Amino acid sequence: MVSRVIPVDPFDLVIFGATGDLARRKILPGLFRRFCSGQMPDDARIIGAARTEMSDDEFRDMVRDAIREFGGGAYEDDALDGFLLHLGYEHIDAKGDDGWEALKRRLRDGLVRAFYFSVAPSLFGSLAERLRGFGLADDESRVVVEKPFGKDLESARALNRTLAEHFHETQIYRIDHYLGKETVQNLMAVRFGNMLFEPLWNAQYIDHIQITVAETVSVGGRGSYYDQSGAMRDMVQNHLMQLLCLIAMEPPARFEPDSVRDEKLKVIRALDPVDYHHIVRGQYASDDNQPGYRAHVDNPRSVTESFVALKCHISNWRWAGTPFYLRTGKMLKGRASEIAVVFKDAPHSIFGPDAGTHRNVLAIRLQPNEGMTLDVTIKEPGPGGMRLKDVALDMSFADALGPDAEDVPDAYERLIMDVIRGNQTLFMRGDEVEAAWNWTDPIIEGWTRRGEVPKPYEPGSSGPEDALMLMHRDGRRWREIKV
Numbered sequence: 001m002v003s004r005v006i007p008v009d010p011f012d013l014v015i016f017g018a019t020g021d022l023a024r025r026k027i028l029p030g031l032f033r034r035f036c037s038g039q040m041p042d043d044a045r046i047i048g049a050a051r052t053e054m055s056d057d058e059f060r061d062m063v064r065d066a067i068r069e070f071g072g073g074a075y076e077d078d079a080l081d082g083f084l085l086h087l088g089y090e091h092i093d094a095k096g097d098d099g100w101e102a103l104k105r106r107l108r109d110g111l112v113r114a115f116y117f118s119v120a121p122s123l124f125g126s127l128a129e130r131l132r133g134f135g136l137a138d139d140e141s142r143v144v145v146e147k148p149f150g151k152d153l154e155s156a157r158a159l160n161r162t163l164a165e166h167f168h169e170t171q172i173y174r175i176d177h178y179l180g181k182e183t184v185q186n187l188m189a190v191r192f193g194n195m196l197f198e199p200l201w202n203a204q205y206i207d208h209i210q211i212t213v214a215e216t217v218s219v220g221g222r223g224s225y226y227d228q229s230g231a232m233r234d235m236v237q238n239h240l241m242q243l244l245c246l247i248a249m250e251p252p253a254r255f256e257p258d259s260v261r262d263e264k265l266k267v268i269r270a271l272d273p274v275d276y277h278h279i280v281r282g283q284y285a286s287d288d289n290q291p292g293y294r295a296h297v298d299n300p301r302s303v304t305e306s307f308v309a310l311k312c313h314i315s316n317w318r319w320a321g322t323p324f325y326l327r328t329g330k331m332l333k334g335r336a337s338e339i340a341v342v343f344k345d346a347p348h349s350i351f352g353p354d355a356g357t358h359r360n361v362l363a364i365r366l367q368p369n370e371g372m373t374l375d376v377t378i379k380e381p382g383p384g385g386m387r388l389k390d391v392a393l394d395m396s397f398a399d400a401l402g403p404d405a406e407d408v409p410d411a412y413e414r415l416i417m418d419v420i421r422g423n424q425t426l427f428m429r430g431d432e433v434e435a436a437w438n439w440t441d442p443i444i445e446g447w448t449r450r451g452e453v454p455k456p457y458e459p460g461s462s463g464p465e466d467a468l469m470l471m472h473r474d475g476r477r478w479r480e481i482k483v
């Protein structure tokens, strides 16, 4: 089987913030990989823009270094030289009026035109206004915006209003890079491409669902940003919420942007407010080897959470009575993103009480080693009666797909190509983002109102003890975070 790469239409892509961390680590290396795969047409052009003054050649040198550092995988130097020929640079201050005419002269008529705002959200308004004002963008142009999309409902609404003054919703691509991950899209394929699972995909057969996104890293160099944000805003409101939507939504009529996004929105709107007894906040402490969260963010009194675990309910016919447990945190014992669908016990055991209780679990691993595991119950081999045991049918996508798995684009690559194709299915719509904030805002406000301080947890653990209790109280337990 040979993977099919379908070249996209010729395009002009302007990256505002092209000298920044995201552009150098993700966007430009991602574009290079698409170039190597043959997906970028010969007349595609990528123009970097930022305040730093530099020539086209200096920008190409910067990108060459970035790809050497972050490109990943082997490539020919000729390929890199070929890619760099597609690049140019324009020095522009988003808040000033210089440079826009020069940028306009670089853009060609009749091609796909996209503007990537890889800058702080406070610049979105200035950029959008100038793109329209100087006549660089028209009703066909696309704009790509990065997270964080607001810090609460009010700020998200303000951002949506600002963008809507200049662009129609069909032109706005709000990135949540989780949606670009291969396995996340596989969630939809597993659910809606197989007859096997969907009839069982409801409260009648599913006991509960666990979503875990565990990181081993600390807040790193993002301390000052993170301390204003915390795990709820940084991870739950967007990434975990998107996973929850895909696992819980009704089948859309078609795999088309608004059909999919309408169904996701219904899930978010059906979420009950979370009882504060059902949320645990944590903050990693120091240990013998390293300083803790407060030292990392240089704020000895910080009450920002680096860990959240919560139980929530979706009030609709499909899910009434099935709890969803969400958990994410930094400095945990392993790096693992997983969705586990835990089915109910068989209604009656014909094997008697000694056979014990056994449950089917479908676990979808997003990282590492993307794949799926289905725990099924079988007879323990050998004589001596009918003893049962659970075994895992384990499928790693890398093994199942062979060499094809190697050319799977990473999330940014895929999403940027979707922008060029004009496909918004894997991007968040404005109302979706607002609905997600509408659900998370009261949780965060409750913490502030009650003056709640996060529970400390040991680096390298599974989070605070209270998070384990959240499950134990319900007679359930979290799946082990693998080291």
Ligand code: NAP
Residues within 6 Å of the ligand: 016, 017, 018, 019, 020, 021, 022, 023, 049, 050, 051, 052, 092, 093, 094, 095, 117, 118, 119, 120, 121, 123, 146, 147, 148
């Ligand atoms: P960064 O490293 O601080 O880069 C910011 C970029 O914006 C630089 O290229 C900077 O270049 C440019 N810039 C700043 N002020 C400008 C102005 N007035 N006019 C024009 N350009 C200006 O930030 P980043 O990490 O790349 O993040 C960019 C955005 O993506 C942020 O909203 C961030 O939250 C989001 N994001 C980042 C990551 C990540 O991994 N880094 C992940 C997800 C989301 P000059 O100083 O040369 O102007």
